[in-house]
Every structure is written in structure tokens, then in C-alpha cells.
Amino acid sequence: MSAEKPPSSGPLPDLRERFFSGGNPVAILPERSASVDELIRESFEKHLAPVFSKGMAVAAVGGFGRSELFPHSDIDILLLVDKASQDEKARDALSTFLRKGWDGGLRLSHSVHTVEECCQLHTGNLELSISLLDQRFLCGDSGLYQKLAVRLPKFIAAERQALIKGLVRQTRDRHEKFQNTVYHLEPNIKEAPGGLRDLHVIGWLAKLNDPARELPDWLSELAREIEFLYAIRCYLHFTAGRDQNVLQFDAQEEIVKQPFAGGPLPVEKWMRQYFLSARRIHRAARQAIDVTETAIPSGLFTQFREWRTRLSTSEISVSKERLLLRNPQSLESDPELALRVVRFTARHGLPPAADTERRIERALPAIETFFAAERPLWNHLREIFSLPHAMQALRILHDTGLLGAVMPEWRMIEGFVIRDFYHRYTVDEHTLIVAESLLELRNNKDAARRRFSELLTEVESVPLLVFAILLHDIGKSIDGPTHAQESARLGETIMQRIQMPEEERGFVRFLVEQHLVLSSIMNGRDLDEPSTAKDLAAKAGTVENLRYLALMTYADISGVNPTAMTPWRLDQLWRVYSIGMRELTRELDTDRIHAADGAPESDFLEGFPSRYLRTHDKDEIAAHLKLEEQARNGGAGVELVRRGGVWKLTVITLDRPRLFASIVGALSGFGMDIVKAEAFSNSKNEVLDSFTFADPGRTLELNPSEVDRLRSTVEKAAMGTLDVRQMLERRMRPATPKGAAERLRPSIYFDGEASLHATLVEVIAEDRIGLLYDFASVFAESGFNVEVVLIDTEAHKALDVFYLTRNGRKLTENEQFVLEDRLRAVCMA
Amino acid sequence: MKKIEAVIQPFKLEEVKEALKAIGVDGMTVSEVRGHGRQKGHKEVYRGQEYQVDLLPKVKVEMVVASARADEVVRAVAAAAKTGKIGDGKIFVYDVADAIRIRNDERGEAAL
Numbered sequence: 001m002s003a004e005k006p007p008s009s010g011p012l013p014d015l016r017e018r019f020f021s022g023g024n025p026v027a028i029l030p031e032r033s034a035s036v037d038e039l040i041r042e043s044f045e046k047h048l049a050p051v052f053s054k055g056m057a058v059a060a061v062g063g064f065g066r067s068e069l070f071p072h073s074d075i076d077i078l079l080l081v082d083k084a085s086q087d088e089k090a091r092d093a094l095s096t097f098l099r100k101g102w103d104g105g106l107r108l109s110h111s112v113h114t115v116e117e118c119c120q121l122h123t124g125n126l127e128l129s130i131s132l133l134d135q136r137f138l139c140g141d142s143g144l145y146q147k148l149a150v151r152l153p154k155f156i157a158a159e160r161q162a163l164i165k166g167l168v169r170q171t172r173d174r175h176e177k178f179q180n181t182v183y184h185l186e187p188n189i190k191e192a193p194g195g196l197r198d199l200h201v202i203g204w205l206a207k208l209n210d211p212a213r214e215l216p217d218w219l220s221e222l223a224r225e226i227e228f229l230y231a232i233r234c235y236l237h238f239t240a241g242r243d244q245n246v247l248q249f250d251a252q253e254e255i256v257k258q259p260f261a262g263g264p265l266p267v268e269k270w271m272r273q274y275f276l277s278a279r280r281i282h283r284a285a286r287q288a289i290d291v292t293e294t295a296i297p298s299g300l301f302t303q304f305r306e307w308r309t310r311l312s313t314s315e316i317s318v319s320k321e322r323l324l325l326r327n328p329q330s331l332e333s334d335p336e337l338a339l340r341v342v343r344f345t346a347r348h349g350l351p352p353a354a355d356t357e358r359r360i361e362r363a364l365p366a367i368e369t370f371f372a373a374e375r376p377l378w379n380h381l382r383e384i385f386s387l388p389h390a391m392q393a394l395r396i397l398h399d400t401g402l403l404g405a406v407m408p409e410w411r412m413i414e415g416f417v418i419r420d421f422y423h424r425y426t427v428d429e430h431t432l433i434v435a436e437s438l439l440e441l442r443n444n445k446d447a448a449r450r451r452f453s454e455l456l457t458e459v460e461s462v463p464l465l466v467f468a469i470l471l472h473d474i475g476k477s478i479d480g481p482t483h484a485q486e487s488a489r490l491g492e493t494i495m496q497r498i499q500m501p502e503e504e505r506g507f508v509r510f511l512v513e514q515h516l517v518l519s520s521i522m523n524g525r526d527l528d529e530p531s532t533a534k535d536l537a538a539k540a541g542t543v544e545n546l547r548y549l550a551l552m553t554y555a556d557i558s559g560v561n562p563t564a565m566t567p568w569r570l571d572q573l574w575r576v577y578s579i580g581m582r583e584l585t586r587e588l589d590t591d592r593i594h595a596a597d598g599a600p601e602s603d604f605l606e607g608f609p610s611r612y613l614r615t616h617d618k619d620e621i622a623a624h625l626k627l628e629e630q631a632r633n634g635g636a637g638v639e640l641v642r643r644g645g646v647w648k649l650t651v652i653t654l655d656r657p658r659l660f661a662s663i664v665g666a667l668s669g670f671g672m673d674i675v676k677a678e679a680f681s682n683s684k685n686e687v688l689d690s691f692t693f694a695d696p697g698r699t700l701e702l703n704p705s706e707v708d709r710l711r712s713t714v715e716k717a718a719m720g721t722l723d724v725r726q727m728l729e730r731r732m733r734p735a736t737p738k739g740a741a742e743r744l745r746p747s748i749y750f751d752g753e754a755s756l757h758a759t760l761v762e763v764i765a766e767d768r769i770g771l772l773y774d775f776a777s778v779f780a781e782s783g784f785n786v787e788v789v790l791i792d793t794e795a796h797k798a799l800d801v802f803y804l805t806r807n808g809r810k811l812t813e814n815e816q817f818v819l820e821d822r823l824r825a826v827c828m829a
Numbered sequence: 830m831k832k833i834e835a836v837i838q839p840f841k842l843e844e845v846k847e848a849l850k851a852i853g854v855d856g857m858t859v860s861e862v863r864g865h866g867r868q869k870g871h872k873e874v875y876r877g878q879e880y881q882v883d884l885l886p887k888v889k890v891e892m893v894v895a896s897a898r899a900d901e902v903v904r905a906v907a908a909a910a911k912t913g914k915i916g917d918g919k920i921f922v923y924d925v926a927d928a929i930r931i932r933n934d935e936r937g938e939a940a941l
Contacts, residue, residue: 525840526912568861572839572886 015071016238022259025230033060033067036075036106041139043100048140051093055082057140059148065134066203068230071237072244074109075101076131081114082144107243115147119155126166129159133207156208161296164208168289171201179562182278183429185271185417189232190245194278196229198285205292215291216358218284225277231260232274247274249419268417275415275426283399287354294320294353308350316344322353331363335370338363338402339380346384346393352400360400368405377406377498385463391439394466398432407498409490410470412477424561427476434559435469438462438551448567451574452554457795459547464504468511468548469555488512501644511548514539518553522569522576533583536576541614543584544792550577585762587611588680588788589755589803604628607683609788615678627652628686636718640711646675647700649691653718655681660786661776662717663689665724668773670710671697677772677791689789696769728773744797746827750816758787758803759811761819765827767798774826779804782819784811830925830938831899835890836864837910837918842888848909849892854902856941857892866919887918893925895938 015028037060044058062076063069079094094112101108111128118132132152137145156163175193178184182194190196202218209215219226235255236244247255255261256270309318315337317324323341331337338360341352352360360367371377384393397403404411413427423430439462444453459465471494475486488509495505517539525532540546553573558565591610595602601621605612616624627637627650636653651663660679667674676692700707716722746765754760763775772791779786779802788803804811811819837845842859849857863884872882894902903920911917930940 523840524843526838527840528914528916566861568863568886575886 019231019234019238019260020258024227025234025260026227028234029068029070029230032071033064033069036064036069037138039104039106040075040077040101043097043104044139047097047100048093051090052140054141055144056080057142057145057148058138059135059145060138061131061135063134065131065136067136070230070233070243072107072240072242073237074107074243077108077110077138078118078132078135079110079112080118080140080144080148081112082141083114115144115151118148119151121159121162123166126163126170129156129163130167130204133204160208160210164205164292164296167201167204167208168293171198171285171289179433181425181429181433182282183275183415183426185419185424185426186246186248187274187278188246189229189236189278192278193285194275194280194282195245196233198281199226199229201285202288205288209292210295213295215288216354218288222281222284225281228273228277229281235260268419271417272415272426279399279415283357286399287357290322290351290354294322308348311344311348311350313344316341318348318350319353321350323350323356324353325356325359328356328359331359332366335363335367336380338367338400339377339384339406342393342396342402343380343384343387345396346387346389349389349392351392352396357396357400360402364401364405367402368408371406371497372408374497374499378495378500378504381467381498382463385466390466391436394432394435398428407494409474409494412490413474416477418476422560422564425559427473430559431470431473434472434555435466437558437565438465438469438555441551441554448570452551452570455547455551455577457797458792458799459551460544460792460794461504464508465511465548465551468508468515469552471508471512472515472552472556484513484516510541510545511552514549515552515556518549518573518576518580519557522553522572527572527575527579533579536580537583537587540580540584542611543581543790546577546580546584550574550580584611585760585801586754588790588801589758589760601625603684604682604686607681608688609680611678611790612680612688624650624652624688631686634715636715638711638715638718640707640714642700647672647693647695649689649693649714651687651689651714651718653687655685655687656720657785658720658780659687659718660689660789661773661780662720662722662724663691663714664773664776665728666710666713666717666722667691667693668770669724669727670706670713671695671699671769672710673769674772674791675793677789679786679789681787728770746824748820748823748827750811750820752810752816755803755810757808757810758805759816761802761804761823763798763800763802763823763827765798765800767793767796771798771826772800774829775800775802775823778819778822778826782806782815782822784815784819830893830928830941831896832891832893832923832925833899833902833906834921834923835906835910835918836862836887836920837890837906838912838916839886839888841910841912841918842890844909845890845906848905849902852901852905854892854894854898854905857890860889860891862887862889885916893928893941895941 015023015032019025019028040058040060048056048058057080059065059078059080060067060076061078063073064075064077069075098108098110113128118128122128133156135148135152137149174191174197178188178192180193182192184192188195199219199222202222206215206219232247232255233245235258236247236251239251239254252267252271256265256267261270308321312318315326315330317326323344325331325337325341341356341360345351384390384397387393394403397406404414410428413431416427418427425433438456441449441453441456444450456462471487471491473483473487474494475488475490476483478486478490480486480489491512492505492509495508500508517536521527521532521536525535536546540549550573554565554570557569557573588609588611593605593608593610593613595605604625605621623639627639630637631652631654636651639648639650641648649663649667653659664674664677672693673696674691674693677690679687679689681687695701700710713722713727717724744764744766746763749760749762751760751762765771776786784804784806785808786802787805788801790801792799806815835845839861846857849855864887865883865885890906892902899922903922906920927936928938928940929936
């Protein structure tokens with residue numbers, strides 16, 4: 001596309017020249033409208049006036065009515081008649097009038113209506129009523145037009161609510177067609193969110209507004225954005241020679257060379273200006289809709305809304321389903337208030353009122369200054385991301401500019417364009433859609449995605465995953481070795497500033513750095529080749545990590561464009577996850593540490609599964625060495641600490657029959673709820689058992705002396721000097737939480753091939769207190785030795801892996817058969 | 830003109846594309862397909878549940894080339910897609926009656 005195309009006919013050449021020499025489009029458009037006014041008046045006098053001396057008036061409507069006629073827009077006119085004419089002479093005259101207009105280069109788009117018709121609500125043709133909001137008289141029977149001028153305002157006042165509702169519905173449908181986002185790489189500047197139509201909607205809503213209510217003057221506030229958008233549309237029309245509204249890649253390349261673009265600029269930079277401008281328009285349109293819509297009363301809905309006002313707090317009040325600040329001035333002195341508003345949205349699904357959004361926007365500089373220092377922002381974000389309406393909250397964080405204010409690095413990808421054929425959105429929008437794709441899995445109804453939605457219930461921290469997604473492409477605007485590394489590097493700075501604990505930082509860094517691993521394996525590796533599974537297992541490190549990576553990859557692909565996650569890719573990704581999962585489970589028993597370099601820790605580590613090194617850092621290994629020393633001196637090394645709301649127990653002792661069952665029994669006897677556990681032994685027959693458990697009755701928290709008692713009980717259980725069974729009998733078993741129908745059907749799976757010497761038993765079941773003890777008791781009573789254990793519990797689902805032996809050999813088929821029955825009975829108890 | 834249709838392993842797509850590029854073939858249509866030949870399906874196990882995967886994921890690459898180049902293209906695709914194992918895929922060659930470039934109405938090999 002180039003600026004040198006011949007001008008179209010009609011009153012354009014002069015305007016074109018003025019536009020390309022830097023003329024202000026906002027000034028040019030009314031001039032074009034005025035010249036078209038003249039042409040229509042002349043044509044009317046010549047062709048219609050002789051036939052319609054009265055009984056017909058011509059009014060300009062739509063964009064022409066607003067006197068902002070773009071170079072190749074349709075020229076909308078209303079032919080107002082006092083009655084529908086069947087007269088042949090009249091029809092011929094009208095036909096000549098229209099034909100001559102087209103011959104003269106005017107794309108006339110007309111409709112013929114009586115005053116009566118104009119003042120009726122046509123449910124199937126809202127366009128007529130809306131276009132009349134912008135009408136103005138051009139020529140013809142002024143008396144007839146006067147009738148319209150008198151009746152129209154009364155009609156609009158009477159039908160205000162219906163018109164507003166219709167307009168809002170239309171606007172929402174239109175936004176929906178463009179996935180509710182301004183961030184399309186080739187945007188339609190008229191119809192897409194943030195386009196011209198949104199400006200019109202703001203104008204129409206102002207005209208439909210009850211005159212007694214005062215609205216913010218959004219259009220004056222958007223003067224710069226309006227001029228910017230008008231210039232783009234003029235350019236597209238002039239260069240294409242037609243009503244072209246899609247800002248395609250080739251037009252973007254050319255437009256940046258134009259004086260009005262402020263260039264020459266790199267395309268990506270100019271497009272970012274476009275997106276930021278479109279975002280402001282889109283936001284104003286949404287606010288205008290919100291303000292107007294909430295003013296409309298409606299029966300049942302109103303009652304429900306009134307009920308929701310009960311959710312109000314001392315600082316946030318709920319009115320008409322919207323959040324208002326009781327004391328908006330405090331945003332400046334208490335910048336965290338903005339985040340509490342977003343948290344309220346995340347919890348209840350209620351959005352801030354337009355006024356609240358505007359106040360937050362005005363307070364952004366103060367909020368940014370506050371969060372420029374190290375602050376515990378992560379606490380806010382973690383809570384927001386864990387709540388049911390997290391995605392709605394995330395959108396508000398982004399749309400209000402709050403996300404950029406609390407995390408300025410986010411602005412590096414705001415409106416940032418990566419131009420390729422696959423990505424449809426800018427990097428920030430892609431990131432949000434990735435988060436949305438993930439969070440939508442929580443309410444997934446699609447059978448094909450069920451495997452991934454189940455996987456989401458099996459990860460420990462959804463907030464960490466959402467946060468890793470927010471960071472995963474944040475380094476895309478930086479030139480570096482790979483964007484994953486740049487994102488991880490930038491992410492580390494952010495995570496330190498927002499005071500995320502080191503353990504979580506390391507995990508997020510890992511997810512960001514490795515977020516492309518599964519997709520690259522999916523596209524570039526032979527999944528049937530054993531080395532592929534081994535490489536994947538080495539990169540993922542643990543089954544827990546692999547779950548996170550699989551979900552991240554699922555969401556990342558889904559966020560590329562609406563059709564990117566095909567059923568084919570869904571299957572391929574699941575295959576990659578499955579082979580990695582199988583390999584990591586197999587490795588638990590088969591992949592052991594051989595660290596014979598003579599150091600004391602290598603002596604201790606020798607024979608542990610490799611997983612041990614992937615899940616423990618140097619400090620933890622050092623602490624385990626101390627526990628080993630205690631074990632050598634006293635028979636058992638026991639450490640019990642509270643970390644992040646849960647308790648962690650580590651036990652090191654020499655292996656003996658029923659050991660695992662005894663320790664688990666001691667914890668269960670205290671009413672503790674084991675959520676994670678690992679057990680494995682080294683070459684010296686020393687066992688390392690670690691447990692993460694919750695204390696549902698807050699026994700340890702409220703009775704500090706119980707901590708010591710539990711530690712000593714565990715110690716005795718580990719050394720075999722305590723009869724755990726007796727202790728458990730004294731404790732009442734809690735009532736079964738659910739009926740059989742509601743409970744997860746247990747899945748029990750044996751694999752004799754996973755290891756050379758042990759049998760893998762995998763159990764997925766509904767979790768309950770004491771479940772692990774019951775499993776361990778079954779193993780002990782059956783004479784099975786527990787070689788390796790990996791227990792995880794997420795959302796009441798126990799995900800347990802055991803490697804069992806009997807007298808140093810694998811379980812026979814018959815033993816498996818009997819064991820399966822007994823485990824099933826335990827699961828259903 | 831010949832139409833060459835290759836059904837290959839997904840992970841070989843990049844190598845095949847590179848090989849075609851190296852001999853100057855840039856135009857192609859790629860689609861994600863499922864199917865099996867003699868390879869048949871196989872059983873997969875996840876959490877104890879076995880399921881039969883009958884149709885295996887494959888990628889179909891289609892291109893139309895001048896007849897004189899067909900052999901060379903087939904050789905390039907075959908060499909790049911080969912692992913030597915069952916499931917490497919197949920290449921089909923068809924005669925093409927005509928080709929039309931819609932933009933300017935060019936016909937025959939000029940349209941390729």
C-alpha cells in the first residue's frame with residue numbers, strides 16, 4: 001500500500017493533499033462533510049425539489065450527521081417523508097438523485113422513513129434509532145423536519161432504557177467478536193475494542209443519558225486519542241481508495257513514515273502507541289457503559305444487587321454490583337487500598353465502579369512510588385491469584401494500569417508487538433490470555449481438556465503458576481540469548497522487590513526458564529525414543545515440576561491464538577507429559593545417587609534416589625547430616641519445624657520393619673493431616689522420611705508443649721519403643737467426610753517393570769486423615785518393605801507412589817491381587 | 830507438475846522443511862493429521878488406566894513442483910524424514926493437471 005494512489009473522485013483531492021502535508025484530520029473531516037452537504041443540497045434542488053415541493057426532507061445521520069465524514073465512508077442520509085409514496089414519478093426522481101450522487105463519487109447510503117417510523121422502537125433495527133441520535137437537517141421540507149425535531153427527543157426520553165440496553169448489548173457482542181481485546185496485531189480500527197465505534201458509543205450514551213445525571217466528559221479527555229485514530233483512518237481510506245479499516249502489517253510499515261505518525265519510528269514502537277491509545281478509548285467506553293447501565297433499574301436484579309450491598313466493608317461499599325471507595329482520598333496515603341479493591345473483585349466477582357477505576361488511575365503515580373521500594377506485594381498478589389475471580393481481577397490490574405504501577409517491568413511488554421504469523425496478540429495480551437486459559441481449567445466442561453483440568457487440581461500453588469505465567473514472556477522486549485532467560489532474570493529483580501520467599505522465587509525462575517521445554521520436545525523429539533523421556537525427566541527434575549510445566553505449556557499454546565490448541569496438539573502435549581511422568585516415577589527407584597568422592601555428605605547421599613538432590617539444597621543436606629549424626633548417637637534424628645502454615649517433620653534412622661507405618665501412625669495419632677511425604681533409604685540402610693502435614697485442630701499451635709511431645713513420640717515410634725497401634729485405638733476416627741457416591745473412585749495401579757527389584761504401586765484416592773497410616777499398616781501386615789515413598793495431596797486427592805518389595809524381591813501377581821483388594825477397602829473405609 | 834504428499838513423524842517436520850529450503854522449495858502446505866499404516870496403534874498407560882491410541886499423530890506436508898524436480902524433492906523429503914523405524918511415514922506422488930495463481934491468473938509451472 002502506498003500514499004501515491006490516485007485520489008478517488010468526489011470532493012477529496014484537496015483534502016487529501018492537506019492531510020498528507022500534515023493537516024489535522026479532526027479539522028479536515030467537518031470540511032469534507034460541509035462540502036458533501038453542499039453537493040447533496042444542489043442535487044436535491046435539481047432532482048427532488050421539482051417533484052417534492054414539500055413532504056420530503058433530507059437529514060444527515062450517522063458519521064455524516066456528526067460532520068465527521070471520512071474520505072471513503074458511506075454517506076448516510078435519511079429521506080424523511082410525510083407518507084410512503086408509491087408515485088412512479090417520485091420514485092424515478094429519487095432514483096435519479098441517488099444515481100447522480102454515486103456518479104459524483106458520493107457513496108450514498110439512504111433510508112426512507114416517516115416521522116412516525118423514526119419515533120418508534122424497532123427491536124430488530126436499533127440502528128435506525130441510534131443513527132437518529134446524530135441527525136441534522138440538510139435540505140427539503142423544513143416544516144416536516146421540524147415535526148421530527150420536536151418528537152424525537154420525547155421518543156428518546158421515553159425509550160431511553162430500551163435504547164441503552166440495546167446499545168450496550170450490541171457493543172458487548174461487537175467486543176466479543178474481537179475476543180474483548182484491543183491487542184490484535186492487525187486491528188480493525190473501526191469495529192474492534194478501542195476503535196472508532198467505541199468513541200461513538202461514548203457519544204451516544206451521553207446523548208441517551210438522563211439529563212439530570214452528570215457524566216464525565218470522556219470525549220474531551222480523549223482528544224489526543226481521537227486525533228490519532230482519525231489520522232489513521234484517513235490514511236487507510238486515502239491510500240486504499242476505499243472504506244478500509246483494518247490496519248494490516250503492510251499499512252503499518254508505511255504509516256510510520258508519515259509526518260502525522262511523528263516518525264519515522266520503528267513499527268513496533270508506533271503500534272505500541274496505537275495499543276495504548278486504543279486501550280484508553282476502550283476503557284472509557286467500558287466506563288461509560290458501566291455508569292449508564294448501572295443507572296437502569298430492573299426488578300429482580302435490583303433486589304439481588306441490594307443483597308450484595310451486605311458485602312460492603314469499612315473501606316469498600318458495594319452499590320449496584322459495583323465497588324465504591326468510602327474514602328477515595330485515602331488512595332494517595334494508603335496505596336495498598338487499590339490492591340484491596342482488586343482483591344475484593346477477585347473474591348466476589350464484583351468490578352470496581354467507573355468512578356473507582358478513575359480514582360485508581362489518578363492515584364497511579366503515588367501507587368508506583370510506594371511500590372518502587374521493597375514491599376510485601378507478593379502477599380497481595382498470591383491472595384488475589386488464589387481467589388475464584390482471579391482472572392477478572394487480573395484484567396482490572398492490567399486495564400487500570402495498576403499492574404504496570406506496582407510492577408513497572410510489566411510496561412516493557414504492554415502493547416509490545418512480536419510480528420509473526422502465529423501470534424495474534426501483543427505480548428501483554430498473550431500473557432493475560434495464557435493466564436485465562438489456565439484459570440478457565442478450574443471450570444472446564446470440555447471433555448478433551450479434562451485431563452489438564454484434573455492436573456490443575458494436583459498442583460500445590462496455582463498463584464505461583466499464575467505469577468510464573470505473568471513473567472514468562474516479560475523479557476521478550478530485551479535482546480538476549482533467549483527470552484526465557486531474560487524473563488527469568490528480570491523476574492528475579494521483581495520477585496526480590498515484592499518480597500517473595502527465596503524458595504518460591506527459585507521455583508518461579510525454574511518455571512520461566514523451562515517454559516518452552518515441553519513444547520520443544522512436542523515439536524522436535526521422537527516421543528518413542530527412551531532418551532526423550534530421560535531428557536525431559538532431567539529437565540523437569542520432579543513429578544511436581546512436570547505438572548506445573550505441562551499446565552504452563554497448555555496455557556501458553558492456548559494463548560497464541562484462539563485456534564492454536566488443536567485436539568492434535570492437546571494429545572501431543574499429554575503424551576509428552578505422560579512419558580515424562582512415567583520416567584520420573586520409574587527413576588524414583590532406579591536412578592540412585594552414586595557420589596563416591598569421600599566427602600561426608602557423599603557417604604550419606606550414596607544410594608538415595610536422584611530426586612533427593614533435585615529437591616534439597618545445600619543447607620538442607622547439611623541439616624540432614626546433623627540428623628544422621630543424632631541418629632547414630634541416639635537411634636533416631638528427628639526435626640520438627642513449622643514453615644509457611646504447615647509443619648515439616650524429618651526423621652533419619654536405620655531401616656526396620658514397620659518403620660514407615662509407625663511414624664505415620666504417630667502423626668495420625670496426634671490428629672495430623674499428612675499432605676506430603678517422602679521416604680527413601682541410602683546404601684547404609686539409613687532411612688530418610690520427611691513429612692509435610694497440616695494441624696487441622698491447631699493442637700501444636702495452641703499447646704506449645706505438644707510440639708515436644710509429638711517429637712518425642714515420633715522418636716520412640718522411629719526406634720520401635722512405642723506401640724503405635726495402641727495409641728491409635730485411643731483416638732476416635734473422624735467421621736467419613738462424604739458419601740461413597742461423592743467420593744473419588746480409587747485408582748490402584750501396579751507396575752512390575754518400573755524397577756529392577758521393586759514393584760511400583762500407585763494409588764489415587766480421596767484423602768482423609770489416617771489414610772496413609774492405613775496404607776502403611778496394610779504393607780507392614782502383609783510383610784512388604786516400603787523402599788521408596790512419594791506422597792502428595794492436592795484438593796482432597798491423595799496421589800501416592802510406593803515401591804514395595806517382599807524379602808528383597810518384587811511382589812508376585814497373587815500378592816498384587818490381594819494387596820489391591822485390601823488397599824481398595826482402605827480407600828473406601 | 831507433480832504433487833508430493835508426505836505423511837511424516839511430527840518431530841521430523843523442521844528437518845524436512847530445512848531440507849526443502851536447501852533445494853529451493855519454499856512453498857508447502859502443512860497440516861496436523863492422525864493416522865496409521867502398518868505401525869498400528871499402541872497402548873498407553875496413565876495412572877493405571879490403559880488406553881489404546883489407534884490413530885497416531887502425524888504431520889502431512891504437501892507441495893506441487895515441476896515434474897523435472899519431483900525425484901529430487903522426494904529424495905530430500907525421504908532423507909530428512911527417515912529414522913529407519915516403523916512409523917517414519919509415506920510419500921505419495923500425484924500428477925497435477927494445472928495450477929493457477931489466483932492473484933494474477935498465471936498458469937502451469939509459472940504459477941508454482
